[in-house]
Amino acid sequence: MADELFRVRSKFVEKVSKDLIKQLLDNILDDCIVNDGERDSIIEENVNRADRARCLLDTVKRKGDVASRKFIAHIQRRDPTLYDELGLAEQGLAEQPAPPAAETQMDQEWSTTLIPTTEKFWMEKQNDKKVYPVSKTAFKNRVALLITNITFTNEKYNRKGAEKDQENMEKLLKALGYDVLKRTNLTAKEIDTTMIEFSKNPKLRDTDSVVVVIMSHGKLGTILGKDWKDDNPDEFSINNIYEHLGSEKCPALLNKPKIIIIQACRGEAGGAVLVSVKQAVLCDDVNQLELSAGEENIEDDTLHCVHREKDFISLLSSTPDTVSYRHPDRGCFLIQYIVDVINTFAHVDDIEELFRTVMQRFEDFPVPNKRQMPTKDRCTLTKRFYFFPGL
Structure with a gap:
């Protein structure tokens, strides 16, 4: 799912509206995909719409497949037209049910070594x-x-x-x-x-x-x-x-x-x-x-x-x-x-x-x-x- 977000990154940045970005940020905050600090950082550190869209998508992509699946489902619910334009409907991604909580931990691949910051x-x-x-x-x-x-x-x-x-x-x-x-x-x-x-x-x-x-x-x-x-x-x-x-x-x-x-x-x-x-x-x-x-x-x-x-x-x-x-x-x-x-x-x-x-x-x-x-x-x-x- 994270790879699918990367595939549509350019088109998402081009077409997503400022209002939709705010709505999606609220959704992923409710889902605990990001915390308050991360949400505020995306808004405050990116003045224009395009930069904010890039940061939003990249943040979700880094969180892994489960987070990406939820994010795509929110796009479909919030803006079906954008969802279709991104070509996500063709993949049938949002229709896949989110895994139960017990399986979410299994989906996460835990690193055995410390990942360095950039x-x-x-x-x-x-x-x-x-x-x-x-x-x-x-x-x-x-x-x-x-x-x-x-x-x-x-x-x-x-x-x-x-x-x-x-x-x-x-x-x-x-x-x-x-x-x-x-x-x-x-x-x-x-x-x-x-x-x-x-x-x-x-x-x-x-x-x-x-x-x-x-x-x-x-x-x-x-x-x-x-x-x-x-x-x-x-x-x-x-x-x-x-x-x-x-x-x-x-x-x-x-x-x-x-x-x-x-x-x-x-x-x-x-x-x-x-x-x-x-x-x-x-x-x-x-x-x-x-x-x-x-x-x-x-x-x-x-x-x-x-x-x-x-x-x-x-x-x-x-x-x-x-x-x-x-x-x-x-x-x-x-x-x-x-x-x-x-x-x-x-x-x-x-x-x-x-x-x-x-x-x-x-x-x-x-x-x-x-x-x-x-x-x-x-x-x-x-x-x-x-x-x-x-x-």
Whole structure:
């Protein structure tokens, strides 16, 4: 379908009206083919009708066959005359039913390596005041923190498959240009100390962004250290991440995107703890005690941090009070999907759209009778951030 759009590109640019472009943009926004930022970019960065038409069609074409099929169907419904003039009726494309949601993920071909952005795309975004600036100098000074708890003092909590997550995330972050500080098997106190040391890293002054990835067991509001036991609450408060990297304690990151990825359970609802290595998937919940919602004062958190936090975006592996799952050989589903999505779309999509795409992959969870939904949390980005891979 994307090839069919390319075939009619010249004629589409020549004949499509300005009003139809606006209608089609509304349609593909409703279909989640583009996000608000992409829609605004097509309108604002292309003054004349022809340039706007080219950008619209090229954007849809890059999204793949499913998006192209939907776009062609909208042309047929909105302007049957144009649809016929483009020769699309002869192909019978719009009459083909869109595939069900379960098949859409199968249709997508995920890249196994990072697709580089183009110099033109980077140059265009540098002139956009709604986009965080990324200079080539800052790109070379990127730094990331990767913390992975794999083995625990109590061996029954060991996270089989987490080695793969660590390997995949390190490879991805390095490909995105980040100097990765890797730490493994830390207590809660050591996690906190590592975060403080990271907040004082001299490279933060010259970077355009940071990424912090923490993978362990967890509970609502906390990440578990390697010494966690029923009688030893070795727990690191997730709130500390925002404290240590916030404006007050880390002025070097002022007005710079801070991307937080946490792979850890946030409770135990949604399924029992899977401990047998014979099981198809495992989960990252070790808490067997009832956690009252009142133990985390969300209202106080918000009031405490609202004036000190800015330019954060976080992706947590599950919704509050629920577990997240891990394959004993391939690693956590969240990390697998993040790698797939960033490899495939980071050259054209901003971080919020990338996270949305990751979340969409969980709509059809591959394990029967299991459900997991990642959650964007405490997002205070005021602009769009692009990784610009390969810059």
